[in-house]
Amino acid sequence: xxxxxxxxxxxxxxxxxxxxxxxxxxxxxxxxxxxxxxxxxxxxxxxxxxxxxxxxxxxxxxxxxxxxxxxxxxxxxxxxxxxxxxxxxxxxxxxxxxxxxxxxxxxxxxxxxxxxxxxxxxxxxxxxxxxxxxxxxxxxxxxxxxxxxxxxxxxxxxxxxxxxxxxxxxxxxxxxxxxxxxxxxxxxxxxxxxxxxxxxxxxxxxxxxxxxxxxxxxxxxxxxxxxxxxxxxxxxxxxxxxxxxxxxxxxxxxxxxxxxxxxxxxxxxxxxxxxxxxxxxxxxxxxxxxxxxxxxxxxxxxxxxxxxxxxxxxxxxxxxxxxxxxxxx
Amino acid sequence: xxxxxxxxxxxxxxxxxxxxxxxxxxxxxxxxxxxxxxxxxxxxxxxxxxxxxxxxxxxxxxxxxxxxxxxxxxxxxxxxxxxxxxxxxxxxxxxxxxxxxxxxxxxxxxxxxxxxxxxxxxxxxxxxxxxxxxxxxxxxxxxxxxxxxxxxxxxxxxxxxxxxxxxxxxxxxxxxxxxxxxxxxxxxxxxxxxxxxxxxxxxxxxxxxxxxxxxxxxxxxxxxxxxxxxxxxxxxxxxxxxxxxxxxxxxxxxxxxxxxxxxxxxxxxxxxxxxxxxxxxxxxxxxxxxxxxxxxxxxxxxxxxxxxxxxxxxxxxxxxxxxxxxxx
Numbered sequence: 177x178x179x180x181x182x183x184x185x186x187x188x189x190x191x192x193x194x195x196x197x198x199x200x201x202x203x204x205x206x207x208x209x210x211x212x213x214x215x216x217x218x219x220x221x222x223x224x225x226x227x228x229x230x231x232x233x234x235x236x237x238x239x240x241x242x243x244x245x246x247x248x249x250x251x252x253x254x255x256x257x258x259x260x261x262x263x264x265x266x267x268x269x270x271x272x273x274x275x276x277x278x279x280x281x282x283x284x285x286x287x288x289x290x291x292x293x294x295x296x297x298x299x300x301x302x303x304x305x306x307x308x309x310x311x312x313x314x315x316x317x318x319x320x321x322x323x324x325x326x327x328x329x330x331x332x333x334x335x336x337x338x339x340x341x342x343x344x345x346x347x348x349x350x351x352x353x354x355x356x357x358x359x360x361x362x363x364x365x366x367x368x369x370x371x372x373x374x375x376x377x378x379x380x381x382x383x384x385x386x387x388x389x390x391x392x393x394x395x396x397x398x399x400x401x402x403x404x405x406x407x408x409x410x411x412x413x414x415x416x417x418x419x420x421x422x423x424x425x426x427x428x429x430x431x432x433x434x435x436x437x438x439x440x441x442x443x444x445x446x447x448x449x450x451x452x453x454x455x456x457x458x459x460x461x462x463x464x465x466x467x468x469x470x471x472x473x474x475x476x477x478x479x480x481x482x483x484x485x486x487x488x489x490x491x492x493x494x495x496x497x498x499x500x501x502x503x504x505x
Numbered sequence: 506x507x508x509x510x511x512x513x514x515x516x517x518x519x520x521x522x523x524x525x526x527x528x529x530x531x532x533x534x535x536x537x538x539x540x541x542x543x544x545x546x547x548x549x550x551x552x553x554x555x556x557x558x559x560x561x562x563x564x565x566x567x568x569x570x571x572x573x574x575x576x577x578x579x580x581x582x583x584x585x586x587x588x589x590x591x592x593x594x595x596x597x598x599x600x601x602x603x604x605x606x607x608x609x610x611x612x613x614x615x616x617x618x619x620x621x622x623x624x625x626x627x628x629x630x631x632x633x634x635x636x637x638x639x640x641x642x643x644x645x646x647x648x649x650x651x652x653x654x655x656x657x658x659x660x661x662x663x664x665x666x667x668x669x670x671x672x673x674x675x676x677x678x679x680x681x682x683x684x685x686x687x688x689x690x691x692x693x694x695x696x697x698x699x700x701x702x703x704x705x706x707x708x709x710x711x712x713x714x715x716x717x718x719x720x721x722x723x724x725x726x727x728x729x730x731x732x733x734x735x736x737x738x739x740x741x742x743x744x745x746x747x748x749x750x751x752x753x754x755x756x757x758x759x760x761x762x763x764x765x766x767x768x769x770x771x772x773x774x775x776x777x778x779x780x781x782x783x784x785x786x787x788x789x790x791x792x793x794x795x796x797x798x799x800x801x802x803x804x805x806x807x808x809x810x811x812x813x814x815x816x817x818x819x820x821x822x823x824x825x826x827x828x829x830x831x832x833x
Contacts, residue, residue: 217695
């Protein structure tokens with residue numbers, strides 16, 4: 177059985193202009209110890225998906241429907257109290273903005289210790305000792321001094337390390353990382369990615385990584401799910417997805433990213449463009465969500481939404497025209 | 506030989522840090538501390554580096570958005586850093602800017618038509634109302650937006666479309682140089698590609714020079730001619746696109762390039778993971794500013810600052826390693 181099974185997740189928001197279908201019928205699973213990346217551009221619903229997993233969506237104006245089974249339990253059926261026992265303990269989260277997601281008036285030691293005291297009943301001294309241990313684990317120099325410091329005394333990279341230390345303090349089974357390196361410089365990003373890979377090997381937590389950076393995906397994900405306009409359009413193991421993307425949106429996305437080393441190939445080629453922009457999510461979209469920007473779209477696409485179909489081994493895509501792997505291949 | 510379009514000589518910009526009682530000046534941020542480079546007509550020079558390296562400050566100093574602390578900025582043979590406000594006007598026509606955030610850099614109360622007409626009117630580039638209208642229409646075609654966009658206001662457009670309006674506004678003044686300060690960084694992947702292609706087309710069409718300030722190295726490699734790598738207010742390496750990206754010489758450039766994740770699963774990479782963080786520009790390290798994080802540091806680096814020296818055709822490096830035998 178998978179660690180996390182999400183079925184037909186629908187997160188809608190009531191707005192003055194109508195219902196915004198931020199996530200519209202998304203299903204996926206995460207196995208124990210696995211890293212699943214959710215990729216897409218702004219507004220595709222990837223962050224709302226991650227917030228829904230933690231039930232961090234304010235209701236109202238939001239509304240979550242479907243089922244989110246974690247170790248067999250449906251998180252959407254739990255009381256707020258039961259949910260609180262899971263957050264930060266079995267499932268924890270790293271946010272994009274290490275500046276705004278730490279409490280500025282508490283020391284980092286206290287913030288790391290809080291989860292330990294709450295979930296594992298450690299006393300103050302034991303919690304601080306464990307906090308120092310965690311800071312050491314995430315590679316913060318002089319942890320004994322740093323544990324007594326406040327977030328503003330740390331740099332961006334160190335704050336993100338503190339976030340990771342906090343998220344891992346209770347040995348969670350699932351770690352949700354929402355754009356964990358987007359706000360960081362590349363040399364610091366390299367440090368944090370290295371750290372996440374390292375810790376995953378040691379702690380063995382499953383990771384759901386939310387990102388728009390295909391380079392980061394290639395670096396640490398095992399399986400990738402591509403979202404567009406609130407729906408899942410493709411899912412495959414990472415090597416397979418980069419080698420033979422089936423959905424025209426995924427193909428466009430991969431073609432639009434310049435790769436380092438382009439100066440070796442000589443003449444500058446044009447980047448592939450995806451014409452137009454993401455459709456509004458207010459009001460139901462008939463047919464395929466990508467039809468308005470797809471060069472291959474036909475009347476069929478504009479009228480009938482394609483279902484997710486198997487296009488290759490463990491490779492599914494939602495497109496009427498995506499090529500299937502030949503049975504012999 | 507004609508002079509380059511833009512010459513920057515030993516540019517310095519120090520910002521005061523105020524603190525304590527009565528906001529006394531207590532310290533200085535050495536944001537840019539002696540930077541020199543040139544931009545030729547029709548060329549793209551990229552300034553790359555991490556946050557706080559001073560790349561945006563260089564861009565703003567060239568635009569004269571503030572007075573500089575030291576050095577010279579020369580546009581087409583004429584010094585512009587000491588011009589009077591009146592004298593600046595003609596320079597401002599020749600150097601335009603596209604900012605990072607398309608949401609805050611357009612006036613929400615103005616229609617697109619007026620946003621584009623303003624620079625044309627200000628600089629007296631149209632002789633009649635009909636010519637003005639024709640120019641505005643041509644601009645909106647140039648950036649590939651529909652004509653009906655002219656009657657709308659900025660909030661009705663997406664990020665990518667707003668960036669197109671920002672580019673059209675910069676073009677309205679018929680400039681020779683456009684400073685692109687992280688002009689595509691805030692955009693989504695698919696839209697970013699559209700804007701990068703547009704900038705390249707416009708450069709070819711109008712012979713524009715671009716000063717492209719960015720931290721996105723893959724985009725820079727895709728579209729630049731030359732690159733200057735900055736670290737803590739200094740240029741550490743400057744060279745042609747291929748020289749920088751295929752055979753970087755400065756240890757910082759090497760680390761920066763190796764740190765970029767490649768969108769290719771299973772690609773064999775040996776990233777040079779730098780230790781620690783960028784030191785504060787308030788109190789930069791002695792000697793070479795990179796010595797606290799450099800994997801190849803030796804004694805001389807801690808005390809003596811390396812000069813930016815030309816080592817081979819068009820390549821400049823500031824590193825003591827270059828002076829050691831056996832480096833070539």
